[in-house]
Every structure is written in C-alpha cells, then in structure tokens.
Amino acid sequence: MMRRAFIAAGFALAALTSGLATPALAADAPPPVTAQDHILGRANAPVTVIEYASFTCSHCADFHNTVLPAFKAKYIDTGKVRLVHRNLPTPPANLAAAAAVVAMCAAPERYFDVAAVFMRDQAGLRVTGPQPWFAAGIAASGKTRDQIQACMETPAGRTALDQQIEGADKAGVTGTPTFFVNGTMVMDHSLEALSAAIDPLLR
Template identity: 75%
Template sequence: MIRRAVLTFALLTAALAGPAFAAEPPPPVTAQDHVLGRADAPVTVIEYASFTCSHCADFHNEVLPAFKAKYIDTGKVRLVHRNLPTAPANVAAAAAAVAICAAPGRYFDVAEVFMRDQANLRTTGAKPWFDAGVAASGKTREQIETCLSDPATGAALQAQIEGAQQAGVAGTPSFFVNGKPVAEHTLEALSAAVDPLLRR
C-alpha cells in the first residue's frame, strides 16, 4: 500500500509544476495544522518543508533542537509544520501523508524519524524509511494504509501545497514569522525575526 500511495501522490504533486501564484500571507493556522508548542504562544512560525529535502533535514536535525529549547519549550513560539513535497515529490508526498495519518500528537514523531533517517533513502531505499515512519506513527500499518487511501488525506496535503503556492513559497525549507518571510533557516536568522516580537 505504501508503494501504491507513492504512485497515487505522484498525481497530486503534479500541481507543483503549475504557474506561480501572487505572493500572499500564508493561510491562517487552523485545527487541521500540525503545531508544536502552546496554542497561545505570542509568535507563530510557519515552516514549509519536504521530507526529501536535505536542507529541511539539516534544519530539523541541527537547528530545531536549539530553537525548540529556546522558544517552543518556553512557550514563546509555536511551530506550524506544513508540507511542500520536493523531488522525488511522490515519495515526499507519501511520507507527508504517513505523518498526516499518524495518531493524535504523533505527527512530529514521524517527522523526526523521516528527517533523521532521510540520508538512508540513498542507501537502503524507501521501504525501511517508510517502515520507520509507520512505526513512529502510533498506528498499525493497516490503519495507516486505510488512512492513505482516504481522499481526505490527499485533500489535506493538497491544501498545504496550495497554501504554499499562494504564499509564494519557491523552495524548502521556507519560514514565516507572524506571517512575514524569513530568508534563512539558521537559528540566528530566526532569532532575529522572533526576538523583536517578544519585546513588544
């Protein structure tokens, strides 16, 4: 079923080759979003990322732990993770769907595994990578496979892709701090955008 999902989501991600949209603020945060941190945090950081993007993995593996300790764990920032699949986009989209299908509260567990083990895609192939993601999901393989075949899962991912396009996202990872884009994904760049908002 995972292999079938990879092929199915290839059709979904064909929209990525479409025309660019005029840049607008990213869509507002809703109950459909996956959020790390307190709902009432004064600063919202929206990240558009892909589970097959090496720069995204660098952020999640090297920068996010320090950013989380400094801002998220202290209640200052909530991080919203949204998917914009990149090459191979069908694999990235299927991985995003596995994360979306995870049990409540387990989305970021799946994301952590996919980002941590991303380099293994080039050596061991996709199956062990997907197996690890499913194992972190808090659901059985059968439950994940049922969710992957649900049209609502594809619609949820499509909404994230369209939101990224509307916001003018040209690559991953891309960040918006309280709706404004941040050019770099370093701790220093994000801190420079976040800290003035905390002093208000």
C-alpha cells in the first residue's frame, strides 16, 4: 500500500536532490527566521538557535535522541531559547531530502513529531530499508498517505528545501549538525558546547 507513495516520492525527490549546493567558501549569517521556519519554543525567546540537520546524519540523530530532551528542558521549556530546525540533506541525499519534504508536508504542529520519528528510527534504515522508516514518519504527520503524496508532487516542497539548502550554503555550513547561536556558528552538538555558547547571552 505504501509503494505508490514511495514511487511518487522518488520521482519528486530526484529533482530535489539533483541540484544540491556545494559548500560555500565565504560564510555569511544564516537567513533570518521567518514564518516558514519550523520552531520549538517561544517566539520572543532571547536566544535563537538555528540547527541545520539531515535525517540521514547519525550525529544529527544523536543530538535529537540523546541531547535534545535535556536541551529542551533546560532552555526551550523555560522560554530561554527557540530552536529553529532547517534541513541540509546528506548521503544518501535522496532519502534525506524525501524525509525533509515529508516533514514539511506534515500538519504544521506535527513537524517535530515527524522529525523525532525519522531521527529515532534512522539507525534501522540499513536493516529494514526505507519503506518502514517513511511509513512511520507519514503516520506521525497528521495527514494521510495520499495527502503527503499530493503535497510532495507540488513545487512548494522543492522550493522550501532549496531555500534551506541555499541558506546553509551561504552561511558556510559544511556538515551536519551545525548550529548558529544568535548567529554564531557552533559545530559541537553536545549540551556542554551549546550551553557554553548560550549561557553568556542569558546573563
């Protein structure tokens, strides 16, 4: 039953991944946060942390599975930080891009639910193959398979993902996960490293 959705996803994402940008040599600030971004936390939090991540990146999964719960309790739930999640597909980029578009096609309030499922189940991809992985993500999306498929066939998903890739390229992102704490790049995803960048901004 899932085969039709994945065939459609494959066609849609062949185009998505064909023009993945190469890393820029000159870095700039990441694009400002807009209503199109996916955000955890209060809009008026004093610190903004922008995360560039890939759903097929093991270090990204490590952050989401082992660091994010404590980070969320310490900073997001207390209103100190808003976390902005942006996508930068890494190999296998076709799977990462497909997962990114599934998450972006989800009901708005379900984006991070889908992200959590993809990160949680990422380690099993080599064993199970992509179909159960995508099925679990779609199940968390708040939409039907047909709705997700229809969304993935529109240009909107490609445009949104292209913009995130372009923004990462211009900001000099060369790997995932990469964080920007109020515009300053942090490449260590440990709670200690992120705290060292965030805490001085809260004093």
